[in-house]
Amino acid sequence: MMKHNVVLPKDIPAPPYYSYQIPRSKSATYAAAYKKLLNHVDLSGVNRINSLLDCMKASSPTQIRANSILTPSFLAPLDDEFDDWMEEHPSALSKFEEIMEMSKGKKIVMFLDYDGTLSPIVEDPDRAYMSEAMRDAVRDVAKYFPTAVVTGRCTEKVFSFVGLKELYYAGSHGMDIVGPTKGPKHIKSKTKDILCQPASEFLPMIEEISKTLEEKIKIIPGAKLENNKFCVSVHYRCVEEKNWSALAEQVGSVLAEYPKLKLTQGRKVLEIRPTIKWDKGKALEFLLETLGYANSSDIFPVYIGDDRTDEDAFKVLRERGQGIGILVSKIPKETDANYSLNGPIEVKNFLQNLVQWKNLSLDEQQS
Numbered sequence: 001m002m003k004h005n006v007v008l009p010k011d012i013p014a015p016p017y018y019s020y021q022i023p024r025s026k027s028a029t030y031a032a033a034y035k036k037l038l039n040h041v042d043l044s045g046v047n048r049i050n051s052l053l054d055c056m057k058a059s060s061p062t063q064i065r066a067n068s069i070l071t072p073s074f075l076a077p078l079d080d081e082f083d084d085w086m087e088e089h090p091s092a093l094s095k096f097e098e099i100m101e102m103s104k105g106k107k108i109v110m111f112l113d114y115d116g117t118l119s120p121i122v123e124d125p126d127r128a129y130m131s132e133a134m135r136d137a138v139r140d141v142a143k144y145f146p147t148a149v150v151t152g153r154c155t156e157k158v159f160s161f162v163g164l165k166e167l168y169y170a171g172s173h174g175m176d177i178v179g180p181t182k183g184p185k186h187i188k189s190k191t192k193d194i195l196c197q198p199a200s201e202f203l204p205m206i207e208e209i210s211k212t213l214e215e216k217i218k219i220i221p222g223a224k225l226e227n228n229k230f231c232v233s234v235h236y237r238c239v240e241e242k243n244w245s246a247l248a249e250q251v252g253s254v255l256a257e258y259p260k261l262k263l264t265q266g267r268k269v270l271e272i273r274p275t276i277k278w279d280k281g282k283a284l285e286f287l288l289e290t291l292g293y294a295n296s297s298d299i300f301p302v303y304i305g306d307d308r309t310d311e312d313a314f315k316v317l318r319e320r321g322q323g324i325g326i327l328v329s330k331i332p333k334e335t336d337a338n339y340s341l342n343g344p345i346e347v348k349n350f351l352q353n354l355v356q357w358k359n360l361s362l363d364e365q366q367s
């Protein structure tokens, strides 16, 4: 096993998240507190397990409600808070006309997250299939607009689920970007080139931690490890809550031996990945550059995603002042996205609307 010199500090006082109070205001969603909690994750010394465990609990709204670590005002988002949130992040379906108006004269570029966006969240990550109707919708969208799937999955796995050769795929949270193998005119490349692998030097380390963790988590019923090539997912969706601390202990203690790896969190999943400054936001920028749009002012990128990791891409779009981010969520979450959709079915409807709108505008141009 690769050796790393790590000194684990002892007796560090617990971070102050137990007393964190959320003001009841327009933006007071549970996600704001969760974000604060994540910032306090401490993988060293005595706080390691508690920190990780609190983070696991806080990542799930249902768990949050059942859990007493946060204040009651935080636990019960009211209907009017939901309405406020919807006002700030309106449905991309009900505002479809408005969005199309904003995109007028610009080139739409589509970025789609996979799990929770194109496919529904299911217990077994190996069975997260997308529907045929969704596949048709994505295929149709890609006929008109450059389209990329941006995901935490490894590229090979997500390709096996989506199966569309004409798309770009940015797997492993954007650390493995490949081009299309065939496609319409706007896609120049005819071969499935590897376009970008910024974390290639981490492959042996990821392989090693993946094997170590796989062994360690075997003792925890329901825990599942997924090797995503440049990152590793440790799933706890099927782990009973009473065993979460044991899982946190295993993951935390292994990770403490790898200072060049960091932990992020998705939906009932702990994600281990290189500490390099690369994320879905960087992948989006890289793809825009690859498509020749780095300095174009007439592009309109649309990024649709449901996960915390998609926030990096939403943020990039906000900072560029270009296009829109659409968060897929049924519940209020702190987000940099501009609009929302409540699940994969609405995502499919949005994509179908986009195709219909494009067909209509082409018809208008011809008549």
Ligand SMILES: O=P(O)(O)OC[C@H]1O[C@H](O[C@H]2O[C@H](CO)[C@@H](O)[C@H](O)[C@H]2O)[C@H](O)[C@@H](O)[C@@H]1O
Pocket: 113, 114, 115, 116, 120, 121, 122, 123, 124, 125, 128, 150, 151, 152, 153, 226, 228, 233, 235, 237, 266, 267, 268, 269, 271, 307, 309
């Ligand atoms: O970036 P994404 O495409 O959203 O991928 C993020 C992770 O998604 C998958 O896990 C999630 O979906 C599973 C299937 O529905 C679900 O069982 C799990 O609880 C979710 O966290 C995937 O398995 C991970 O590897 C991705 O990193």
